[in-house]
Amino acid sequence: MTEQTTQKPQADKPASAPKKDTTALVRATLARRYAAEKRFRIYGIVAIAASLSFLAVLLVSIFIKGWPAFTHTFVKLNVTLDADTLDIGPNPSSAELRAANFASVIKKSMREKFPDVKKRKEKKALYSLISTGGEYQLHDMIKADPSLVGKTIDVWLPADDELAAVIKSGADLSKPENIVTRMNEQQLGFAKILKEAGDTKTGFNKTFFTAGDSREPEQAGIRAALVGSALTLLVTFLLSFPIAVAAAIYLEEFAPQNRWTDLVEVNINNLAAVPSIVFGLLGLAVFINYFHLPRSAPIVGGIVLSLMTLPTIIIASRAALKAVPPSIREAGRGLGASDQQVVWHHVLPLAMPGILTGTIIGLAQALGETAPLLMIGMVAFIVDIPGGFTDAATVLPVQVFLWADSPERGFVEKTSAAIMVLLAFLILMNAVAVLLRKKFERRW
């Protein structure tokens, strides 16, 4: 009632006013309206430019910081792998070889390289130039070829992160006062000698892609987190995709419209808005404490994350199913197809691009999630590459968090590099979705 009364005078006014005045009025305000239109577009462009520049600043700073992590500096040493220094007998067992004293072999060769170094403190400064990873490298070499014992060979061993940072930065070692580093003047002197003799080289950092986490920046790798993320997402996908699609098909195609289905629908929408940490608590209480699934395992992580992604996929799938024109269903039924055949043969293939988009959005969210994983123990120091769904594992965003929190400065570049790997993973996932969508997409 009130609406009608307020509308009346408005409707009367233009009708009673002379026509000429309206045109004049429009002419008079035309310039202003054009300007407003133009401004409106400019606002849009400014908004896009602002968000793009934020993104650019973020990406550029990550790339600049992270780039050095993909290369590493190596130092050439002439090592003598004699059994006495290594403290191993003939035909050493695997355990004996692991416990062998590779450190002293490296130290000895460094002393030979710098025979003037005599004082204890100087020696310590010298030894710290080579990463402890060098010992593991020698171990792996001897394990692969036991005949190396007793021989003297030239090897390229990984440099310590501080030395690597200085060499990689290309700093002028003849002016040590200009270099910001924790290395002391003496160590910089060693570095200069090594560099000038051509005993340092910078190459691709394979370790970053083959190793798990480490407390030494130069030995830390992304592999364990990458595999952990992949395993976790696989579980998430395998669980959430079929369940979500089945739920969406039933709700959209078969469910009667009544209070119960309304309730289910409201709850699904609510579930999508629940903070993710709550799912973590649920995972801890149900899957770990009740079902006794192992802590820190991708299987539990995957289940918890699929709880989180389910509503996203259900909502997107329902929207995609709704967008399939009813005429397709009617035509199918008209030709004698059963409801099930209509869904499988016609509706689902047509809705698939939309469903896949929803799935990828859900999985991308899951990929970046850390909060629920905290509760189920996946925020952990993992060195061994997980080999299955029940092995202890961590995921990429957690690795970023752990490295960002480490005191060693070498982890700054690792953090940015890990973000780059995470972004690459995400882009890869999106690319697969785009490809699948292109393949299934049909227009009518």
Next chain:
Amino acid sequence: MAFSTALITLGVSTQAIARDNISIVGSSTVYPFATVVAERFGKVTDFKTPKIEATGSGGGLKLFCGGIGVDTPDITNSSRRIKASEFEMCQANGVTDIIEVLIGYDGIAVANSVDAKQFEMTLQDLYLALAAEVPNPDGSDSLVENPYKTWADINSDLPAKRIEVMGPPPTSGTRDAFVELAMEGGCSTFDFISAMEKSDKDNFKRVCHTMREDGAYVEAGENDNLIVQKLEANPDALGIFGFSFLEQNSDIVQSSIIDGFEADFDSIADGDYVISRPLYFYVKAQHVGTVPGIKEYLAEFVREGTWGEDGYLADKGMIPLDEELRDEVGDAVLNLQALESIE
């Protein structure tokens, strides 16, 4: 329903799965040291690398005392000693044989940029600069809201610069330790407050433990690296963070001299630098034999090359115990000697 079916289809039984790696939880202060040992242990032995979660000391002990069995952790790290209440909880849940390992000390540094003058102050100065309420500057035994704006207001030897200290938020273990060691230490230098400790303990705690909230103390987040970066950018500010971050950034920040000593290796080991705390870990002796490698992990930890004065933990910034104590603790640990009670 859907999930239980899914679990079965994935072939996971609801029984606990045997574990072949050691599971460690606990303090984020001990985490950087425990991880180094674990990594080394994984590389030089045939055992799997232990898995370490940083859950905080309290959270770790809660998980640790949750019971016996492979789905509970084997070891928990702690930046304080186990409390009697926690020990009782452990006992009640069947965790009766606990081995206590004191591994070393951690210092908390109060530092500023190397571009600025090094601070030299007493614990009392630090307390007066950072507490919400301080004794009345007129000398009477009453408390007033903190009136000090610049360091020179507190002690004329200090620079006439605005008090600006960046430190961890209350959720951090470093903050707990700082409040207990530095703030309480500073406020106990006032006789009437230290008398309060006996007569009115709650009030004593409130007075000594409450940091000011007028902008002089800035909560800079849990990430100590961030504080170091902010100090580099702002030479007028002081920062509070763990000693290992001071070690790793010695070219950017310098420790302040507190009560005559700056935070360095020797002063913390000798107990001269007062803002330091002991680091522990606790082992479930009942899991030795069930979970492979626990004994060997302990052996690796208490080896001279690990926790000794030239060990690799010292390189990471942990302050070792003195030799006598190392021998004593090491022997007890290798004999799997369990804690009998907590006084």
